[in-house]
Amino acid sequence: MALTVIPLTFAQACIVVDRLHRHHRRPQGHRYSLGVVDADGILRGAAIIGRPVARALDDGWTVEVTRVATDGTPNANSALLGGCWRVAAACGFRRAITYTQSGESGASLRGAGWRNVAELRPRAGWSTPSRPRLDRGTDGLSRTMWERTRSNAVLLPVSSDLLLAAPCPHCGASAPIGRGRPAACCKAAQQGVG
Template sequence: MRLKIVPVTFRQACAFIDAHHRHHRPPRGMKFAIGVARGDELVGVATAGRPVARCLDDGVTLEVTRSCTVGEPNANSKLYGAVWRAARAMGYVRLISYTQAGESGASLRAAGLLPVADLRPRPGWTTASRPRPSRGVDNVRRTRWEICAGK
């Protein structure tokens, strides 16, 4: 059976991410979510929303905030490609996402995204005015990837 893109609700996407994602909890909000299925079985989801970095939130940039699969071959790249096609149809001109050190980015590359920035490790999200618990992703180098319309 071939992989096919399927619609998913915010609730379905969050439940899938909660059950299968090793790095993060489900996102707080999103613009939309897309699923990928093999037959009737959901094997992956991606959520897209406003960029987390305020300086990138220009109204025409969208960020893949979560991409999560059960390990199905090609599911991640199929999700990234579907998110980009949907984003373009909605008028967005740039799509960004991030990988952590040690992740190859093969699925992003397969979907046409290119690495554009190596980011230093972030000490965490906690501040004196807003303490937050560590999620196990602090102090990890990241790479920002992007694809732009017309490139």
């Protein structure tokens, strides 16, 4: 099935997210939104791209894919995720990030050329005594951080306190994070082969 990525308004994308997203409500805003239509022009999904939610990652050169929702049409997720990066790169951004929850494979992200950056510990939630917030049903879940980058992107300032594991730079296998340097998980990493 031929799929085409198209621009959407924030309101249009939010309608799709409200109808199709499995575990999140619509975000507060966006930089841009995209849709994917089939050969008959039927809207099959939407992606909303905004500023990074984590303040430490909001460097002016990074965007975050905050929502992707589809009706299950094959390859619609990958088409949207690929489109998100192409638009971001065309606008001059150096990095695009997104997250998956534990239990989600990330197959669409890998299919669109994204790479696993880190496994993140579960958050207790967004609510604090000074700023109470409702539980959205996604607190307490570990997440995987994914990215697409340009060659001039700087390293992410991710705190090791948040990490569960990170991919080995040589073989890609998950290496547990503890205090100090991450454990080497393959012979090349152990020998320092670069």
